[in-house]
Amino acid sequence: MSDAAAVTAQSNLPELSVSELAQAVKRTMETTFDRVRVRGELGRVLIAKSGHLYVDLKDEGATISTVMWKANVQQLSFKPEEGLEVVAEGRLSTYPGRSQYQLICERMAPAGVGALLAQLEKLKAKLQGEGLFARERKKAIPYLPRTIGVVTSPTGAVIRDILHRLRERFPCRVIVWPVLVQGPEAAGQVARAIKGFNAIEGANRPDVLIVARGGGSIEDLWAFNEEIVVRAAAASDIPLISAVGHETDTTLIDYASDHRAPTPTAAAEKAVPVRAELIERVTSADGRLKNGLVRGLERRRTELRAAAAKLPRLEMLFQIPQQRYDRAAERLNAALVSNTRAAQSKLDRVAARLRPEALGQDIVRRREHLARTSARLQPAIKRTLDSHKKHLEGATRMLESLSHKSVLQRGFVMVQRDDGSLVRAAKDLNAGDVVNLTFADEQKKAVIDPAGDGSSKPRGKGKPGGDQGSLF
Template identity: 60%
Template structure:
């Protein structure tokens, strides 16, 4: 090698194309392992082999992805372009095309919001096609002979439907067993609806019931698939949908001829109650009998009335008598009216307005005098009653013990508030209450009941002050 060569040799390892491609593949797989990716599906393709090819993208990047047939068969929804999803899988490369890709083994909608958005999109599409119009819905047969049921062969739904039909009105029930959840459910349900419409060798059902129990939106999603909706629309047999609970609405409910809130409700819609039918027939028979009886009675009455004399001939004599009475009555009424008119004029002539006016004035003055006299009488009565009240008040004051207290006496009561009238009733050390004119005071007895008080030494009487008058 020339030391002055402008492109000297390198110590870097030399790879073949395959070695480098598989080295990159191993590096990517070892570095990332299992990944979870959220994005929007784009360019979804199901190959004849059953594998699914799709792009996972957002607004800045795109990752090619593949889902093998075994994983596709486990899907509960039908992947569509534009659906927001969360996928799990392993990141790898495809050496044959020098590109990396995501091998998906699990795919689910990105929350209920994604499914609801897709559901709303499909609903608008089908509504625009007129599939939800009421004018395309058909009346259900009143009394079907055969009922076809599309549902799972196991579980409570089919048992409830058959039991309810047997209780109400036993008819022939044909069950087409299908899956009601999972990626294959939609295809089986659509096939069952179509199959019932093209049955040979057995009686074709008069009405179909498509039923399933309650569940989440993911569980019921197969009834929102286009293939199921189209099959229900194209059915020549009237169809009742009974999917989930009353609050669960799927697209098949909108295109069905009638929706039932529950599978049991679908059975009740499909057939009437036999006992009620019997009662109705008996009621109609009774009405018919009564109608025939009335008709016969009416005919008999008509035949009988034909033998009776005509009404005009019966009433002719009374009518003549009535005319004679009227002819005599009218002149009498006119004479009576003229007599009263004459008397009224005589009475009116005797009436004099001046005398009436003077009489009214006299009566008015008399009323005024009577009012004044009544007022004076009432006033004197009130004064007498007021004086009586004053006297009664003074008498009440005189009898009140408060006046006695004002004169220097005291009211003695024991601990219970009972009035003490005699000193013998009190014991030494007993507490008493003394009520004076200005309040109450407590006291304790310090002497023995019944002991006379100690006599005080006599003092020479003091000559009363000449200026001080005797109390008595």
């Protein structure tokens, strides 16, 4: 073919823009691969602020960019992590902005139980290293709880089994916090329920919590392996019993809880004792206590009788004291006579010293001593009195010189208000104020002149020599 023919052949192809070509490729790929299911290992894992998930799905030979929109991410029953093998289901499409194809993932699940168990063991080791499963953190279950909080689904056999067993064993108050026990939202609801029960105060606060769910596969029970649930259970101040799945099922909440029950029914049995058995035990203990009291009284009565038999007779007890009394009475009479004679002799000796002549001489001696002492004391007393008299006279003269009465004698007047306070300056008085005037001989009352110019006439009769005028 010649060059001209080649140019003509090329011109017969439709001319497409880059966007048109990209959209054509996109339609072709989406039509050809309407639905695919791919197994691979998660590489780069990124959850954007919008909630969309961006991951690389890879194997030994290739890598596919994968996108999962927010609505589908919320339905995941596990946490996507790098290195986890998964099965992704969706459709192939292209991203024209980068000229690359990508998988629009609508569903994603771990590739088999082994992947989930590996993820579970990794999280278990992390939480165990933080001490969340330590034995010293475990709290004892109260023997007779007044209120039990149950975190489970409000429908189904689990809650019915728990309530039925509690009624059979020991009826008590039960508060149910309804939650989802399966699905992506279950973990958050269970964690919030545990925290909510712990936040209750007063009489409504439960004494023990039961977190329960029926049996299922590891995927069904995965919500109770979530980190948020395990941390909430470990942080609970209220003793918590976990009863998730059947006896062979084990979840991470079982390690963090204070007690694990193999079934929800067993959890109810752990929470309360059997009322009939408790009544029987109390009755039996009451009977044993009464029998013990009776036997104890009989034993003590027997011991008392044996001890009384060993005691001597009453008359034997008083024989020796009676003899001691008789002997003491005999000695007492002789002692009284002897003591009276000794006292009489002493009295005679004292009476001999009390003759009138001896008393008179003693009185004379004491009078002479008193006279000598009085002669010495009188001059000293007189000197002391003269000194005090001079000091008193000096103080009296000084008091009179400092007294306001001496000032009044010189023609001054003391001005006081009705309440007795002293007026020191004319500016302290107002027109019409009533004051007391104290002269040297007596007191008078006065009223301050309202005009303030001294035009008011004083009351009373005038004296020769003209009008004296107002004081102020």
